Amino acid sequence: MNSLALDLHPPARRRRTLSWFPFAALSPSLLVLSVFFALPMGMMIGMSFTQTETFSPTLEHYQRFFTDGLSLAGFCRTALMSLLVAVSVTVLGYPVAYFLARSTTRWRAVVFALALAPELAGVVLRTYGWLIILEDRGFINDLLLQLGVISSPLPLSKNLFAVVVGLTHVVLPFGILSLMTSIQGIDPNLERAAQMLGASRLAVIRTIVLPLSVPGIVSSMLIAFTMAASAYATPALLGGAGFKVLATMIYEQVLFYIDWPFASVMAMALLLMMLAISFVGVRYESRRRSRASVSSGGER
Amino acid sequence: MNALDIELVSVSKSYAGMAVVKDIDLAIPQGEFVSILGPSGCGKTTTLNMIAGFTAPSHGDIRIKGRSQVRVPPERRNIGLVFQNYALFPHMTVTENVAFGLKMKGVRRNEAETTVKSALRSVHLEGMGERYPRELSGGQQQRVALARAIAPRPSVLLLDEPLSNLDLKLREAMRIELKEIQQQLGMTFVYVTHDQEEAMAMSDRVVVMWQGAIAQEGQPAALYREPNSRFVADFIGKSNILSVTSTATQAANLELAVGDGLILKAHKIELTAEIRYCSIRPESIAVLPPGAGGSGFANLLNATVRRVVNLGAAFEIDADLGSDVRLHVLLRATRASVPPKVGDAIHLGIDDADIQPLSA
Ligand SMILES: Nc1ncnc2c1ncn2[C@@H]1O[C@H](COP(=O)(O)OP(=O)(O)OP(=O)(O)O)[C@@H](O)[C@H]1O
Ligand SMILES: [Mg+2]
Numbered sequence: 001m002n003s004l005a006l007d008l009h010p011p012a013r014r015r016r017t018l019s020w021f022p023f024a025a026l027s028p029s030l031l032v033l034s035v036f037f038a039l040p041m042g043m044m045i046g047m048s049f050t051q052t053e054t055f056s057p058t059l060e061h062y063q064r065f066f067t068d069g070l071s072l073a074g075f076c077r078t079a080l081m082s083l084l085v086a087v088s089v090t091v092l093g094y095p096v097a098y099f100l101a102r103s104t105t106r107w108r109a110v111v112f113a114l115a116l117a118p119e120l121a122g123v124v125l126r127t128y129g130w131l132i133i134l135e136d137r138g139f140i141n142d143l144l145l146q147l148g149v150i151s152s153p154l155p156l157s158k159n160l161f162a163v164v165v166g167l168t169h170v171v172l173p174f175g176i177l178s179l180m181t182s183i184q185g186i187d188p189n190l191e192r193a194a195q196m197l198g199a200s201r202l203a204v205i206r207t208i209v210l211p212l213s214v215p216g217i218v219s220s221m222l223i224a225f226t227m228a229a230s231a232y233a234t235p236a237l238l239g240g241a242g243f244k245v246l247a248t249m250i251y252e253q254v255l256f257y258i259d260w261p262f263a264s265v266m267a268m269a270l271l272l273m274m275l276a277i278s279f280v281g282v283r284y285e286s287r288r289r290s291r292a293s294v295s296s297g298g299e300r
Numbered sequence: 301m302n303a304l305d306i307e308l309v310s311v312s313k314s315y316a317g318m319a320v321v322k323d324i325d326l327a328i329p330q331g332e333f334v335s336i337l338g339p340s341g342c343g344k345t346t347t348l349n350m351i352a353g354f355t356a357p358s359h360g361d362i363r364i365k366g367r368s369q370v371r372v373p374p375e376r377r378n379i380g381l382v383f384q385n386y387a388l389f390p391h392m393t394v395t396e397n398v399a400f401g402l403k404m405k406g407v408r409r410n411e412a413e414t415t416v417k418s419a420l421r422s423v424h425l426e427g428m429g430e431r432y433p434r435e436l437s438g439g440q441q442q443r444v445a446l447a448r449a450i451a452p453r454p455s456v457l458l459l460d461e462p463l464s465n466l467d468l469k470l471r472e473a474m475r476i477e478l479k480e481i482q483q484q485l486g487m488t489f490v491y492v493t494h495d496q497e498e499a500m501a502m503s504d505r506v507v508v509m510w511q512g513a514i515a516q517e518g519q520p521a522a523l524y525r526e527p528n529s530r531f532v533a534d535f536i537g538k539s540n541i542l543s544v545t546s547t548a549t550q551a552a553n554l555e556l557a558v559g560d561g562l563i564l565k566a567h568k569i570e571l572t573a574e575i576r577y578c579s580i581r582p583e584s585i586a587v588l589p590p591g592a593g594g595s596g597f598a599n600l601l602n603a604t605v606r607r608v609v610n611l612g613a614a615f616e617i618d619a620d621l622g623s624d625v626r627l628h629v630l631l632r633a634t635r636a637s638v639p640p641k642v643g644d645a646i647h648l649g650i651d652d653a654d655i656q657p658l659s660a
Contacts, residue, residue, distance in 0.1 A: 189387035192354060195374045196381040197401030197452060207400075211391050 048264035061265045071249070075269055078229055078245040081160060082277075085167045085228035086221040089175035092168065093220060097179035098209065102188065116173050123170055127237045130166045131157060134238070158240030166234040171227045175220040182216020183209065215285055222281045226274045246270040304366065305330045305456055305488040306351060311360035313346055320346050322512040323360070328490065330455075333482050335491045335499035338509030339535070344492045347509070348458050351490065353377050365455065375404075380449035380457040384464060386441045388433035394420070394444050395429035401452035419447040422481055439470045446481070456488045463498065475501050496536050500524070508532050524581075529660045533579035540580040540627050544657070547575045553598065553652055559623035565598045566655035573659035582630040584654035587617065587640065588647040597649030603627070605644045615639040619648060 051058040065071045096115055100108060118126060133139045136153040144150045156162060186209060194204045210217075232247040239245070244252075246266050253263035306328040313321040321343040328334050336344050349355040350362060353374035362369045369377055380401075389397050398419050402412040420426055423443035433441055442462060449457055462478075463471045479502045482489045493499050499506045500520040507517040508531075516523060516532045527533035530541055542558040549555075553565040556578050566578065586597065606626070607618035610633075617629040617640065629648065631639060640646050 187385070187387060189383050189385060190389060192352075192374070193381065193383060193387040193448075194389070194400065194404075196352060196379065197448070198375050198404035199400075200375055203404060208389060 044264045044267055047261050048268050050261060052261055061261045064262065065265045065269065070244070071266065071269075074244045074246055074249050074266075075273070077160075077243075078247070078270065079273060081163055081167070081235070081245060082225045082228040084160075084164045085171060086224040088164060088168045089171050089224040090179070090217055090220045093172055093175040093179050094217075097176045097216075098183055098205070100176070100180045101183035115176050118169060119173050123231075123233050124237070126169060127166050127234050130162065130169065130238060134162050134165070157238060159243065160239070162238040163235045163243060163245075166238045167228045167231055170231065170234060171224045174223050174227065178219045178223055179213065179216045182213045182219070186212045214288065218281045218285050222278055225277050229270060229274055246273075303330050304328065305332075305364065306490070307361075307363040307366075308347075308351075309361040309363065311347075311350060311357045311362060313343070313350060313355065313358050320512050321350070321357075324514055326507060326514070326517075328456075328488060330488055331486045333479065333489045333491065333502055333504045335493055335503040335506045336509055337493055337496055337499040337506050337535075338515075339494055342509045343512040344494070344509060345460055348381075348460055348490065348492050351456075352379055352381050352458055378454050378456075380452070380454035382445050382449050382457065382459040382462045384461045386433075386445040388441055388444055388448070390433055392432075393429060394425065394431050394433070394436070397433070397444055398429075398448045398451050400448065405452055407452075415451055416447075419451040422450070422484070423447045423477075439466055439474070442466060442474065446478075450481070450485060450487065453485075454487070456490060457482075459489065459491045461493055462491075464493075464495070471498070478502060500536070506536075508535065510535075526656060527579060527658070530577045530579070530658050531660075533577075533656065533658060538582055538628065540582065541658075542578050542580070542625060544575050544578055547571070547657075554657060556655070556657060559621070559625040562601075562621060562623045562625055564650070564655055565652045566657050567652050569657065575657045575659055577658040579656040579658055580627065580650060580654060582616070582628045583614075583632070584650065585627060585629045586649035587629060587631050588649055590645050590647060598652035599648075599650040599655070601648045601650070603646050603648050605640045605642050605646060608639055608642060610639075619646065621648070 048061055049057050049059070051060065096111065100112055100115065103111075121129075131138070134156040135141070136155075136157065138157065140156060141150075141153040145153065190208050190212070191204050194208045195201075199207060229245075230247060232251060235243060235245050236248050236251075239248070246269060250263045250266045250270070253259045253266065304327050306326070308324050308326040311321060311324045312319065324347065336347060338344055346355060350357050353369065353372065356370065364377060364379070389400065392400070395416055398416045399412050402415055407415070416429070417426075420429060423446050425440065425443050425447065428436070428440065428444075433444065436444065442465075445462070459478075463474050466474060475498060478489075478491075482502075491499070491502065503520055505517060506520050506523055508515045508523065510531050516528045523532065523536055527536060527539075533539045534541060542556075542564075544556045544558055546557045547554060548557075549568065549571070550565075552568060554568050554571075554575075556564045556566055556575060558564055558578065564578065588600075601621055603619035603621045605617060606620050607616075609616040612633070614633050615631040615637075617631055619627050619629055621627060627648065631637060633639075
């Protein structure tokens with residue numbers, strides 16, 4: 001009895017005395033956010049429900065989004081592209097992140113610099129770089145044609161493949177960083193313990209490192225997905241005129257058709273897609289965590 | 301003589317030119333409980349890591365059952381290791397943790413289940429199999445780590461200060477338990493610790509390390525009785541260490557001059573090196589009332605009591621012998637014993653066998 005009361009009391013009291021402080025600390029950023037973020041967001045939401053001539057509330061823009069065929073196709077293409085980027089960033093980034101998290105040699109600094117170097121060149125520059133490599137008359141096709149491996153250029157650019165390659169390159173450093181942080185949080189003795197119990201290098205990764213770095217994998221996928229879904233320059237340049245995703249379609253609506261309400265609807269669709277994905281990811285993580293803590297509470 | 305489980309043959313390790321382990325020779329027979337004892341930073345963990353295979357020796361050879369292991373990776377050495385921080389897999393239940401090594405060895409499922417059960421039984425954790433490591437107390441986690449390490453039946457178990465995160469009571473209980481488990485399994489234990497009591501309490505043999513080298517090895521009692529250096533005498537148990545200024549060999553005794561003008565009679569030994577210190581255990585000094593006479597001690601010294609501390613089971617007495625010599629004396633508290641008071645003049649009796657001459 002007594003010990004139970006002692007156990008429960010201190011955390012509760014601490015929480016109460018601290019409660020006002022986080023909000024006070026947040027207030028400057030809340031102010032900035034509300035002016036530069038919430039306000040335009042509100043305007044966008046308002047516009048998406050507004051009739052263009054009469055300014056009366058309407059659902060016609062949404063109706064158009066779901067019925068014109070092109071918009072939904074763009075939505076699905078965006079989701080597919082972002083998913084592919086999320087997977088390829090995480091798969092490609094994982095070995096690099098593991099190396100960076102565990103290496104103690106001087107190679108670590110070299111690999112770290114190489115992994116982050118792409119961020120120094122701008123997105124547009126890197127995208128043009130990929131264009132030079134992937135074009136019909138680009139580096140790869142030229143080489144393969146001259147070697148006689150192929151007789152006509154492979155379709156490497158102006159399509160989904162090129163965009164996923166370009167975006168993977170852009171997003172990879174962010175994926176690597178979030179994976180690395182997560183792997184660094186795993187006690188290296190766990191890997192040694194597994195090894196002492198007879199696990200090969202590969203078995204250690206599969207049974208210990210991968211399961212324990214799930215939070216890093218989830219956040220790497222989330223970051224990659226949202227960055228890919230909102231990217232404009234890479235899909236526009238590497239995808240060509242026929243490759244339409246929400247970001248490029250919004251740009252078109254605003255600049256060429258001057259249709260702000262319809263652009264707002266597409267922006268809403270993009271926003272909801274990213275919110276849904278984040279929700280799923282965060283939910284998955286907290287489910288994992290609470291499953292553990294609930295069972296601890298239940299058994300004691 | 302048992303077969304040798306582990307042999308270290310002039311093993312050295314240096315990091316960037318700094319020698320951390322220096323030319324260690326060690327042979328551990330099967331089924332022995334060996335402690336590697338030494339102060340922090342003396343190279344204990346480095347030695348253990350070389351046996352486990354995480355660190356390659358700079359020189360020398362490590363053999364397990366007669367076979368050189370230098371090129372064998374840790375996962376194929378058939379050695380168990382218990383970490384100081386336990387290193388339990390947090391995403392696995394207790395059962396899954398203990399079964400891990402069996403799974404990696406490809407042991408069949410129902411066979412593994414039986415082994416896990418018996419391993420958990422031997423550490424008194426039946427019924428905790430479904431818990432996760434964070435749902436266990438430190439002592440329980442310690443037991444899971446032990447069960448996990450012994451379940452695949454390694455030929456040798458290495459333990460790196462496994463009890464240092466537990467409180468004193470639990471630590472003392474675990475000492476006894478560890479020793480029992482080791483004897484039951486007949487497994488070779490190599491136990492690393494900086495706690496001399498722990499090493500003395502459990503080991504068949506203690507290897508004292510100092511500054512990367514073996515200072516002395518032997519049975520706990522022998523190390524305690526006959527330390528070979530000032531360091532070992534001081535590190536194992538408590539001792540009075542006196543500087544010896546000159547030595548003289550008499551018919552029956554070795555006479556050691558300590559302080560200015562005080563002569564102590566020690567057992568006669570063969571002198572191979574200059575004697576520079578001598579060690580006298582506090583509990584080997586007898587406190588005699590003044591005027592008690594010779595009573596058979598080789599050394600009978602006049603002293604003045606400077607301090608008396610009641611330790612409960614004993615009295616710790618600070619005795620001043622004049623000539624700049626002070627001795628700590630441990631007087632066992634019995635119903636009959638009346639401790640002297642500060643300022644009392646007393647006699648101290650010391651057997652010649654209880655004075656250990658040291659050359660380093
Ligand atoms: N990877 C390393 N690089 C350089 N020096 C090291 C390395 N590992 C250990 N050392 C050094 O080797 C010496 C011995 O270290 P070791 O960990 O073996 O000591 P220990 O006896 O286990 O000490 P403790 O009781 O504190 O654990 C220390 O001085 C340490 O600084
Ligand atoms: Mg250590």
